[in-house]
Amino acid sequence: MASARVHNGILLLSFEGIEDRNAIETLRNELLYADVDIEAPGVDEDDYHVLQLIGCKAFLVDGDEFGEVSEVLNLPGQDVLVIKSGSTETLIPFVRQLVPIVDIKARRMTVIPPLIEGEMK
Numbered sequence: 851m852a853s854a855r856v857h858n859g860i861l862l863l864s865f866e867g868i869e870d871r872n873a874i875e876t877l878r879n880e881l882l883y884a885d886v887d888i889e890a891p892g893v894d895e896d897d898y899h900v901l902q903l904i905g906c907k908a909f910l911v912d913g914d915e916f917g918e919v920s921e922v923l924n925l926p927g928q929d930v931l932v933i934k935s936g937s938t939e940t941l942i943p944f945v946r947q948l949v950p951i952v953d954i955k956a957r958r959m960t961v962i963p964p965l966i967e968g969e970m971k
Contacts, residue, residue, distance in 0.1 A: 851884070896946075900924070902954050903944075908933045908961045916940075916961055933961065 888899040900922045908916040917935030929944040951960035
């Protein structure tokens with residue numbers, strides 16, 4: 851890979867040895883792998899690697915344990931945390947309003963589950 855940049859929310863990559871758009875089209879729909887240092891700092895303090903989030907304990911604002919992040923769904927609108935507690939799973943959009951505190955070093959986060967019909971699910 852020669853360079854990478856984000857343009858209108860889309861990651862654009864250029865590769866050494868591929869000089870024009872027609873040549874790169876041969877790689878369309880190919881799965882690319884990259885070595886990534888998940889401990890490297892992100893662009894800002896709210897950048898997290900998915901593997902840093904999986905396994906984090908989720909706590910409610912009052913300090914009660916809510917569950918553990920078992921998966922992160924990368925959806926078009928935003929990422930969604932799958933928090934497992936016993937045999938139940940709760941989906942929480944990974945936005946600051948619902949996940950106000952993330953402490954990667956302590957492997958914990960504070961979550962505010964959405965209210966559905968007046969109950970916390």
